[in-house]
Amino acid sequence: MAQILAPSTQWQMRISKSSPNATPITSNMWSSLLWKQNKKVSPTSSAKFRVLAIKSDNSTINRLEGLLNLDITPFTDKIIAEYIWIGGTGIDVRSKSRTISKPVEDPSELPKWNYDGSSTGQAPGDDSEVILYPQAIFKDPFRGGNNILVICDSYTPQGEPIPTNKRHRAAEIFSNPKVQAEVPWYGIEQEYTLLQTNVKWPLGWPVGGYPGPQGPYYCSAGADKSFGRDISDAHYKACLYAGINISGTNGEVMPGQWEYQVGPSVGIEAGDHIWASRYILERITEQAGVVLSLDPKPIEGDWNGAGCHTNYSTKSMREDGGFEVIKKAILNLSLRHKDHISAYGEGNERRLTGKHETASINTFSWGVANRGCSIRVGRDTEKNGKGYLEDRRPASNMDPYVVTSLLAETTLLWEPTLEAEALAAQKLALKV
Missing domain, CATH: 3.10.20.70 (Glutamine synthetase, N-terminal domain)
Incomplete structure (x- = not known):
């Protein structure tokens, strides 16, 4: 496991706050500490050096921390x-x-x-x-x-x-009366990978080497299995504070990889909340000295990629008889598979290989409780005859405005020809 020499920001603040009577570092102490640094001490000693420096109430770091936490509310309306x-x-x-x-x-x-x-x-x-x-x-x-x-x-x-403004087109689709009447809900599962700053290698991995194979890391606990929990927890609380509709978080299959979920969100709100949550995550990793990656396949080989699975339902899907509506939506999605893949994130072909809980990028498929399909339907949805579908194709770097609005457009506004619909239903074994 790679050593991170500087303690996390949370740990630094915890030490500082728990030591209100810490003795200021004298010139002799500074000389002693600097002398030890020049002696090439171990990484552990280096970390202790930084903690000791932060303990000083009169240090530059503490004064800066005080200004950053300054509450200006009593002094100005601005x-x-x-x-x-x-x-x-x-x-x-x-x-x-x-x-x-x-x-x-x-x-x-x-x-x-x-x-x-x-x-x-x-x-x-x-x-x-x-x-x-x-x-x-x-x-x-x-x-x-x-x-x-x-x-x-x-x-x-x-x-x-401008061309990169995907929100504008999404807002047009979500303002369509047919779409508004169906009150589209989204639950987005944002996966991401934490990288060590200087080497751009996953957090917790030996530099230039690999940890043990996947298996013990998913939703795990322990210093040898879970890397970056403080960042995940800080992000979780920051999103709740901000008013983002974050609904959970967990460690992912590949070590150094995490996921959080946002939703259920209605319409354009889903994209706004994902982009705000990504910004907050960028800021937190910046403070922690860790690099955030949304690459859909950050490490080649026998390692899971990073997706942004998008759970989707409409009012008709959530009501009695909704399973038939879901099947019709799946049929439409199968006929526009290439359109969706082209809009679902750059580099996604490196992730959608048919392995590591993905379907092949070239083939559309669906199934109940099957994480190797393009579209997964949950067991509860099948049992209850209503619910939602999960589009497992979007990459971790997808634009949520594009993905959410495209799902609404394909399933609510776009109509295939009768011939294409019949052929697709036969191919997918759908009765709609």
Whole structure:
């Protein structure tokens, strides 16, 4: 197992708070500690050195920590709004801060803003201004108080959505009366991998080497099996604080890999909540000195990839007789398999191999309780005759605006020809 020399931020804060009467480090103590550092002490001693430095009430780190935790609420009505948007790769999150004169409750109370799109790969240098439209607000777990995180989408100065603005098209689909009448619910399972900073190798893995084979790591406990729990727990609580509809978290099959679930969320809200949760996770891993990866197959070979399984249901699916509605939805999804695969995340072909709890990227399949299918239906859904389906194809780096709106479009708005429908039903053994 690789050694992480610096204790986590949570551990540093725990030590600092539990030692209110810690003795300031004198010049002799500093000299002694620095001398020990020059003697090339073990990694454990290096970690102790950092902890001792943080214990000092007069240290620069403690003064900075005090300012970061400063509650400005009693002294001003002004708040800090962190405007967040999706960058030019379609998966990177960017943000910047501005002061707002008073607390707000709705995105419509916030001003539009702009950024340099030429620096994010979203505009040319000679016409670089991109406009941010505030769309969703969350409480800021990093600054606290009345400060907020603001999910935005991006437009040209003329008001046209830029190519990486997938939220705009999703909002159009979710505002369709047919879609609204069906009240689409989503539960999204976001998997991610934690990497060591300098070597970009999974957390807890020997540098340049491999741990024991998969089996003991899924939902595990123990220093030799679970790597990054503090990050997962910090993220869980931060999301709850922010108002994100996070519903759970667990360690995944590959060591150093985790998952959290968001939902059930209705319509466009699902995408807003996933993007906000990803931003918070990026900030927490930044503080912990760990790299967040959403690569769908971070380690080649006999290791699970990282997906973003999307559970989906409509009002008709959740009511009596819903299983037949689910079958019709599966039929439509089979006929648009290529369209969905092309929109379900970059590099997904390295993950969807037919192994490691995936279906082949080239073949559409469905089954009850079968995690090796494109679409899985739960045993309870089959038994109750109503419920939801799970689309297991989306990659961990998928855009939730694209995936959720495409599921709604394919199952609620798109109609196949009668010939195609009959052929697909025969092929999938569906009676609809």
